[in-house]
Amino acid sequence: xxxxxxxxxxxxxxxxxxxxxxxxxxxxxxxxxxxxxxxxxxxxxxxxxxxxxxxxxxxxxxxxxxxxxxxxxxxxxxxxxxxxxxxxxxxxxxxxxxxxxxxxxxxxxxxxxxxxxxxxxxxxxxxxxxxxxxxxxxxxxxxxxxxxxxxxxxxxxxxxxxxxxxxxxxxxxxxxxxxxxxxxxxxxxxxxxxxxxxxxxxxxxxxxxxxxxxxxxxxxxxxxxxxxxxxxxxxxxxxxxxxxxxxxxxxxxxxxxxxxxxxxxxxxxxxxxxxxxxxxxxxxxxxxxxxx
Amino acid sequence: xxxxxxxxxxxxxxxxxxxxxxxxxxxxxxxxxxxxxxxxxxxxxxxxxxxxxxxxxxxxxxxxxxxxxxxxxxxxxxxxxxxxxxxxxxxxxxxxxxxxxxxxxxxxxxxxxxxxxxxxxxxxxxxxxxxxxxxxxxxxxxxxxxxxxxxxxxxxxxxxxxxxxxxxxxxxxxxxxxxxxxxxxxxxxxxxxxxxxxxxxxxxxxxxxxxxxxxxxxxxxxxxxxxxxxxxxxxxxxxxxxxxxxxxxxxxxxxxxxxxxxxxxxxxx
Numbered sequence: 001x002x003x004x005x006x007x008x009x010x011x012x013x014x015x016x017x018x019x020x021x022x023x024x025x026x027x028x029x030x031x032x033x034x035x036x037x038x039x040x041x042x043x044x045x046x047x048x049x050x051x052x053x054x055x056x057x058x059x060x061x062x063x064x065x066x067x068x069x070x071x072x073x074x075x076x077x078x079x080x081x082x083x084x085x086x087x088x089x090x091x092x093x094x095x096x097x098x099x100x101x102x103x104x105x106x107x108x109x110x111x112x113x114x115x116x117x118x119x120x121x122x123x124x125x126x127x128x129x130x131x132x133x134x135x136x137x138x139x140x141x142x143x144x145x146x147x148x149x150x151x152x153x154x155x156x157x158x159x160x161x162x163x164x165x166x167x168x169x170x171x172x173x174x175x176x177x178x179x180x181x182x183x184x185x186x187x188x189x190x191x192x193x194x195x196x197x198x199x200x201x202x203x204x205x206x207x208x209x210x211x212x213x214x215x216x217x218x219x220x221x222x223x224x225x226x227x228x229x230x231x232x233x234x235x236x237x238x239x240x241x242x243x244x245x246x247x248x249x250x251x252x253x254x255x256x257x258x259x260x261x262x263x264x265x266x267x268x269x270x271x272x273x274x275x276x277x278x279x280x281x282x283x284x285x286x287x288x289x290x291x292x
Numbered sequence: 293x294x295x296x297x298x299x300x301x302x303x304x305x306x307x308x309x310x311x312x313x314x315x316x317x318x319x320x321x322x323x324x325x326x327x328x329x330x331x332x333x334x335x336x337x338x339x340x341x342x343x344x345x346x347x348x349x350x351x352x353x354x355x356x357x358x359x360x361x362x363x364x365x366x367x368x369x370x371x372x373x374x375x376x377x378x379x380x381x382x383x384x385x386x387x388x389x390x391x392x393x394x395x396x397x398x399x400x401x402x403x404x405x406x407x408x409x410x411x412x413x414x415x416x417x418x419x420x421x422x423x424x425x426x427x428x429x430x431x432x433x434x435x436x437x438x439x440x441x442x443x444x445x446x447x448x449x450x451x452x453x454x455x456x457x458x459x460x461x462x463x464x465x466x467x468x469x470x471x472x473x474x475x476x477x478x479x480x481x482x483x484x485x486x487x488x489x490x491x492x493x494x495x496x497x498x499x500x501x502x503x504x505x506x507x508x509x510x511x512x513x514x515x516x517x518x519x520x521x522x523x524x525x526x527x528x529x530x531x532x533x534x535x536x537x538x539x540x541x542x543x544x545x546x547x548x549x550x551x552x553x554x555x556x557x558x559x560x561x
Binding site: 013017056057058125126129130133139140141219220223224225226227235237244245246248249250251254 | 299465
């Protein structure tokens with residue numbers, strides 16, 4: 001009896017420790033980043049830092065607003081390309097494709113997820129940049145090029161997670177819909193899609209996370225110019241690339257300012273998560289899909 | 293409740309052990325080499341080879357920039373400072389410098405580009421944005437795409453001080469994060485121009501001569517090619533003990549061999 005109690009107790013506490021482990025790590029990282037960033041915020045001013053247009057560390061100017069816009073533009077454009085593509089692909093694979101095609105498609109998409117980002121970046125630099133320059137003018141380094149690369153990179157994430165969501169919609173729903181005389185497309189559009197929506201939103205959030213955090217591939221194709229872009233074919237610098245570009249050399253306030261950039265990135269991601277959670281709660285359903 | 297106290301105790305022990313380990317490992321005397329990010333890879337290579345024959349040596353190499361290197365040598369926070377620019381007379385006071393050699397900065401354009409020589413003024417015009425089209429300097433009618441390096445890069449720093457003077461590189465120049473990325477950008481764009489260090493030059497891009505002098509080991513050694521900078525080690529007064537041992541080794545034949553492999557060019561005069 002007593003032994004069982006101890007066992008139970010140990011297992012319970014063991015699970016608790018593993019569960020809080022990731023929380024501890026997140027908070028450790030957060031505290032570290034904020035502490036390193038604090039001098040920059042204190043000396044330069046948080047709002048001046050966040051909404052400043054000029055970034056020139058040599059003259060002690062640390063404004064990251066152009067990069068906030070850069071990150072948002074690049075991520076948003078990548079989503080515009082990737083979401084329709086990957087959702088249609090997921091529906092095709094789950095609802096329409098014959099088994100033979102499915103068996104072939106699945107590993108191909110998984111391979112896409114396994115390619116390291118530096119390879120995507122190099123492909124972008126040597127193949128996409130010249131193409132974009134030829135067809136759209138400019139230098140070829142642009143928001144558009146970066147989004148194109150990112151769209152391909154987040155495809156597998158969105159496809160596989162939304163596929164799982166579609167798969168978990170109860171079979172009864174589909175049969176009932178067919179029984180009422182709906183076509184396949186009507187069933188997908190009006191029954192399966194709404195039921196799988198929470199899972200699909202999760203898929204898109206994961207895609208956003210990957211896109212906004214991607215650094216190496218973006219560094220190579222975005223041009224990294226600190227400016228507010230006039231069109232999608234202008235070069236741009238994102239928050240992550242700003243950190244990666246200059247971290248190797250930075251000392252003093254410049255170093256703190258790069259951590260400040262990371263704090264801003266953190267804030268943006270948290271805001272995105274809150275928005276996504278809100279959407280999910282509003283449109284959430286009790287069945288199918290699963291939630292966050 | 294009891295267990296969570298135990299847990300706290302365990303975590304406490306872990307922290308003590310880790311902090312202790314860090315303290316112990318930092319106690320033994322180390323040589324810090326701090327300064328120019330251009331000298332950094334060369335210094336790291338030197339330390340790597342040196343450590344093979346001197347197992348007990350502990351040498352750290354850090355970046356920060358030439359001015360940081362001079363400052364840390366002066367205030368003693370680093371035993372050896374590094375710089376990739378000459379010290380002026382005010383800075384030199386109380387410091388001893390050792391020239392490892394020189395590095396050239398090479399202007400590269402696309403292999404299809406017909407321009408093969410540029411003056412220093414033309415370079416300044418191109419990178420500041422005053423000269424916008426290749427036909428202004430004897431090339432095709434096409435917009436010039438300027439590729440530069442990120443803030444803090446030693447190559448950018450040297451290029452700015454030799455070519456740009458007081459003017460600034462134009463704001464909308466493409467920024468690439470490494471020598472290799474600059475070369476790639478230039479080799480895939482017929483209208484691009486960029487700069488890389490001599491040690492990393494290759495056939496992917498076309499080398500442009502400056503004021504009619506092409507960069508080569510000879511022209512850099514005899515100072516006739518103007519886009520060049522020295523790699524310096526700086527110590528506060530005469531070095532002693534371990535620091536002296538290391539610098540003597542760097543200046544010896546063994547050290548010179550490493551420098552030669554890194555394509556650092558010995559001055560010929």
